[in-house]
Structure formats: structure tokens, C-alpha cells
Amino acid sequence: TWLRSRKQSPIPTIAEAEGVLSSHRTALRFLGNATDVVARGCHQFPEGVFRLPTLFRWEYVANGLQRLSEIAAAPENILSFHDGAADSLQTEYTIGAAVKHNPYHVATVRGSLTRNLARCFPDVRDEIVHAFNDVLALEGKEWKSFHVLPQVMQIVARTSNRLFVGLPLCRNQEFLDLNVNYTIHIFTRGQLIKLIPEFLKPTLAPWFSSKNSSLRHALKFLGPLLEERLAKDQELGADYPDRPNDAISWLLDIATDEERTVPALALRILVINMAAIHTSSTTLTSALYDLTMYPEHMQPMREEAERVIAEEGWSKASLASMHKIDSFLRESQRLSATGALGLTRRVVAKDGFTFSDGTTVPHGAFLSVPANAIHGDPDNYENPEVFDGFRFSRHRKQGSALADPEDTNVNGAVFTQHMVTTSPEHVAFGHGRHACPGRFFAATELKAMLAHMLINYDVKADVEGVRPSDMVFGAMRTPSATGKIMIRRRV
Numbered sequence: 001t002w003l004r005s006r007k008q009s010p011i012p013t014i015a016e017a018e019g020v021l022s023s024h025r026t027a028l029r030f031l032g033n034a035t036d037v038v039a040r041g042c043h044q045f046p047e048g049v050f051r052l053p054t055l056f057r058w059e060y061v062a063n064g065l066q067r068l069s070e071i072a073a074a075p076e077n078i079l080s081f082h083d084g085a086a087d088s089l090q091t092e093y094t095i096g097a098a099v100k101h102n103p104y105h106v107a108t109v110r111g112s113l114t115r116n117l118a119r120c121f122p123d124v125r126d127e128i129v130h131a132f133n134d135v136l137a138l139e140g141k142e143w144k145s146f147h148v149l150p151q152v153m154q155i156v157a158r159t160s161n162r163l164f165v166g167l168p169l170c171r172n173q174e175f176l177d178l179n180v181n182y183t184i185h186i187f188t189r190g191q192l193i194k195l196i197p198e199f200l201k202p203t204l205a206p207w208f209s210s211k212n213s214s215l216r217h218a219l220k221f222l223g224p225l226l227e228e229r230l231a232k233d234q235e236l237g238a239d240y241p242d243r244p245n246d247a248i249s250w251l252l253d254i255a256t257d258e259e260r261t262v263p264a265l266a267l268r269i270l271v272i273n274m275a276a277i278h279t280s281s282t283t284l285t286s287a288l289y290d291l292t293m294y295p296e297h298m299q300p301m302r303e304e305a306e307r308v309i310a311e312e313g314w315s316k317a318s319l320a321s322m323h324k325i326d327s328f329l330r331e332s333q334r335l336s337a338t339g340a341l342g343l344t345r346r347v348v349a350k351d352g353f354t355f356s357d358g359t360t361v362p363h364g365a366f367l368s369v370p371a372n373a374i375h376g377d378p379d380n381y382e383n384p385e386v387f388d389g390f391r392f393s394r395h396r397k398q399g400s401a402l403a404d405p406e407d408t409n410v411n412g413a414v415f416t417q418h419m420v421t422t423s424p425e426h427v428a429f430g431h432g433r434h435a436c437p438g439r440f441f442a443a444t445e446l447k448a449m450l451a452h453m454l455i456n457y458d459v460k461a462d463v464e465g466v467r468p469s470d471m472v473f474g475a476m477r478t479p480s481a482t483g484k485i486m487i488r489r490r491v
């Protein structure tokens, strides 16, 4: 079937030139070295669409920024983000079909959660201070080895849940572990379920899925809280005094009918955590590896953080004045946050998806962009292979895109390279219709955490000049889960 489908599609494949079993070899190579495989395709088809075989399916890859913009702008009923994710995660069996059919939590994150960031910032800041103290457990001023990803994960999970469910639950270790593990279960079990033939999935998939057990576990913590909140909303309406300003209220504001139940709401809290914790933790982990690898960035960012905090205090608005920190995180994302492929969509339009140059990708195909190649393209970035932490903040000061303080220069040009700005050249948060709605929270949280670290701690590499290697599996890439850095208290 595989070989036949190669012949049938008019879209070329990078494996074509290599003989009979070339697809299988390419698929295996893709597992360990997807970036190279995709880069080869980009080189071969610089302005085209090409296919490459992976273990489970053919991936269609659209090269060129114009094509990326067309994918990013396509509506869900033509190119489906949710169907793309549903295949990778086996959403129906691992999370539940409701999340795909009624993704109202996305509107909650894009709307209320983002709008309330400034108001909720003091809580977020408070949790950051406590979480760093508790998780790092540093006494005196001795250097201590810090296991970065797992510890950052704890700090991020706790801080994020201060905003999602508030105190005291955001400090409950079992609840935090449940949320951290939820994502891991979905990714790993999703891959197993993918191996089951479609017609057997309804029978066999539930045996492999942790959907019900995770929800039962979550209800142990969220059940009583959600019951109380639902009852209060029902009795007093949504405007009662002291109604908590958290994700539970924001979900309740737009949840309708069957979504207004305790299990349905608990599931949305799990899903928001899934979207938030690993993404933000891996981003901060990579940034810390970069900070210890390129320590010349430390002092300028520290001075910036200390000056801004002395002048403006801690607030969401003051974080906007931390241009170097913003730039450093964006640069770290440019080089580390994406895998070989991004913006994955499934073609759901019956007649396929046709680009403006007439190329058609067939119905049912999975279509992506070469994310790493875009971030490493010399047409998009000067010296793209160099980690230049202040490449974006420097632009603010130059005539073309000076941003100060309203982010417009004397000619009215708007600065467009903030950490949260997506563009065809920078897709760490995706781009277009489905660009990450949580990025404003993520940037606020991560900038506040990095500024807090710079002001309060010294960090250095565990082994000087060595950056722990990223883990790569197919199109996925994450920073080392076992990497360490050294840390000590400054003040």
C-alpha cells in the first residue's frame, strides 16, 4: 500500500531516488535524524511541497514562507489542527472526543485567561518566589547541582496551577505529579494505540488508555472543589462577591450544557495543564542550558532586571520593559523549541488543499512546515547557526524597528519581534489561526521566572562549555531530561 501510494501521488517524495525499500529506510532515518531528512527535502525542493515517509504515515511538507502563510490562514474545515493532533495523540481514546469536538477551553485561554494576566500577576509572582525556594531548597551560598527539567517542571506546574485552580491545590504534590504525568501518558499511550488497526481500536484502545484512570485520579482533587464552584454559580450567578478569578471561573463562564458537570470541567483543567506544563518547562530548561552555555548574556540581563524592578516593581507591565530577557527567550526558542516539523494539519477538505501556485495536497494527508529549517535559514536570520541572545532586542534600538516604550519608532514602525510575536519566520508558538493562545501567559511566566533567577541566583554549567544534548524522536525534540546546571543563592 505504501509503495502504491507513492506512485499515485503527484507530490514528489525525497526517497524516490534510492530504490525499492527507500521509503522504509527513510522512515527509520526520520526517527533518529528528522531534521536532516527534512533539510534534505527542503534542499531538493526549495519552493515546493514534498512527501516523506515516517513509521505511521506520509508527511507532506510545504517549503517556503508563502506556503506557510497559506497553511496558517486556512480555516479548520479545510486544514484541521484538531484532526492533525487527534492522529498524533489518538485524542478520542487518550483524552476524549469532546475535547476535539468542542474545544471551548481554547477560547478560555485566548480570552479570559490572557485578559486577566495583569490582574493575577501578583499571585503568579508570589508562587514563583515560593516555588523556587521550596524546589531548589538552597541553604547558605554553596553551589548545588540542579537537575533542570524535572525541577523546572515542578516550578512551572505549581505556578501555572496558581492561576488555574489557586491555593491550596496548586501546592498539592500529588495533584502536580498527576498533571505532569498526564501529558506523558497521553503521548506514550497515544503511540501504542496508533499501532492498533482502526477497526479494533474501539475494543482494544481502552485497555491501553489511561483516560478514565487519570480522570478518576483528578476528581479526587478537583471533584469537591468543582462541585462547590458549580453549586455557588448556580445559586448566586456568576457575579457573586469574591468569586475566584481563576481558570475554573473562566471555564464556567462559557461552558454549556453537558460541559457543566464536574468530570467534564475536570477534564478541561487537565487539558489546559497538558498544553501548558511541558511546553513552558522545556522552554525554560532550554533557556537555562543556553544561559550556562553562553554566560556573557547573564550580566546584561541581570542589570536589566534589577533596573526595571527598582524603577517599576514586579508587574506584568514591568516585564514588558525587559527587552533583553524577552529577546534571549525568543532566541533560545528559535534554536531549541521546535522539532523538524511544525504547524501540522490534516487536509479535511473533500477536494484537498490547493496552494496559490496550484499544487494540491490530497484529502486526508498530513501537512506540515519544516520548522527547524525555517529557524535556521540564512534568508530569515543573519548567521542563523549562532546563538545571539540579543539579536531581537538589538533591532529595537536600530532605526528600522525601534521600540520604545510603546514599541513604535520615530517613523511609527512597530517592533514585531517580541517573544509572543509569531511570524512565518518564527513558529515556536505556531502561526496564524491556531497560534498558541497560551503564549501571553507563557511569556509572562517565563520572563518572570528568568528575571527572578537572575536577580536571586548565580548559575553555571555543570561541565563548562557542554550543553546537555536534546532528545530527538522523529519530529519531536525536547531538551535533555537528565541535564544539570550548578546554582547558588546570590542574595
Ligand code: HEM
Binding pocket: 081, 103, 105, 106, 109, 272, 275, 276, 277, 279, 280, 283, 337, 342, 343, 344, 427, 428, 429, 430, 431, 432, 433, 434, 435, 436, 437, 438, 439, 441, 442
Ligand atoms: C513556551 C510555552 C508554549 C509553547 C512553546 C507552546 C506552543 C504551542 C504550539 C506550537 C501550538 C500549536 C500552534 C499551531 O500549530 O499553529 C500551541 C497550541 C496551543 N497551546 Fe501552546 N505553547 C506554550 C504554552 C501554552 C500555555 C501556557 C497554554 C495554556 C495556558 C497553551 C495552550 C495552548 C492551546 C489551548 C493550544 C491549541 C490552540 C488551538 O486549538 O487553536 N500553550 N501551543
